Amino acid sequence: xxxxxxxxxxxxxxxxxxxxxxxxxxxxxxxxxxxxxxxxxxxxxxxxxxxxxxxxxxxxxxxxxxxxxxxxxxxxxxxxxxxxxxxxxxxxxxxxxxxxxxxxxxxxxxxxxxxxxxxxxxxxxxxxxxxxxxxxxxxxxxxxxxxxxxxxxxxxxxxxxxxxxxxxxxxxxxxxxxxxxxxxxxxxxxxxxxxxxxxxxxxxxxxxxxxxxxxxxxxxxxxxxxxxxxxxxxxxxxxxxxxxxxxx
Numbered sequence: 413x414x415x416x417x418x419x420x421x422x423x424x425x426x427x428x429x430x431x432x433x434x435x436x437x438x439x440x441x442x443x444x445x446x447x448x449x450x451x452x453x454x455x456x457x458x459x460x461x462x463x464x465x466x467x468x469x470x471x472x473x474x475x476x477x478x479x480x481x482x483x484x485x486x487x488x489x490x491x492x493x494x495x496x497x498x499x500x501x502x503x504x505x506x507x508x509x510x511x512x513x514x515x516x517x518x519x520x521x522x523x524x525x526x527x528x529x530x531x532x533x534x535x536x537x538x539x540x541x542x543x544x545x546x547x548x549x550x551x552x553x554x555x556x557x558x559x560x561x562x563x564x565x566x567x568x569x570x571x572x573x574x575x576x577x578x579x580x581x582x583x584x585x586x587x588x589x590x591x592x593x594x595x596x597x598x599x600x601x602x603x604x605x606x607x608x609x610x611x612x613x614x615x616x617x618x619x620x621x622x623x624x625x626x627x628x629x630x631x632x633x634x635x636x637x638x639x640x641x642x643x644x645x646x647x648x649x650x651x652x653x654x655x656x657x658x659x660x
Contacts, residue, residue, distance in 0.1 A: 465592040
């Protein structure tokens with residue numbers, strides 16, 4: 413029981429020591445957090461181009477029977493929705509959208525198939541036959557135009573490739589009024605937290621790697637011997653002006 417108690421005391425002393433070390437460097441730690449948060453804020457404010465996201469939705473229905481809609485039609489359409497998601501992202505649809513809108517890349521050349529795919533996000537709402545097409549672009553109107561155009565071209569392509577008879581518009585693409593990225597407030601806070609954690613880690617690592625003996629407690633801790641006394645180190649005393657005058 414006494415051994416366990418001693419071990420617990422040692423752990424407690426070590427934790428308190430680390431806390432004291434961090435507290436002694438609190439100004440530097442806070443400064444590092446503020447600097448990194450400020451760097452992230454400045455970078456995203458002046459260097460990152462804001463992006464706007466426009467989303468349109470379509471409802472796809474594969475009809476197996478003539479006349480009224482049956483439960484089998486709904487089940488089939490739901491199971492095939494992931495196929496429709498892939499068809500929307502084919503070259504035939506994306507390259508047709510590039511040609512129709514005259515989209516240009518950063519190099520002044522027509523936008524490539526892969527470049528448009530990076531701007532697009534196609535997903536299925538779980539358990540439904542609704543497919544969402546989201547497009548991100550620095551110009552909100554361009555994002556809206558691309559989303560609507562891709563939806564229209566995709567509807568025709570799906571009908572021609574599959575037995576689907578109905579591809580309806582569930583929601584037209586919106587004109588975004590505020591950027592979807594970057595997330596300035598969130599990223600600034602994360603930058604501050606990262607700076608705080610990094611500064612704490614550096615301080616603790618430097619402290620743990622420092623094995624120099626500075627106090628009598630360090631002698632007892634690392635060498636296992638008791639100190640009998642301490643000899644103060646004093647520099648040479650400066651002679652006072654009075655003593656100099658007396659000598660003169």
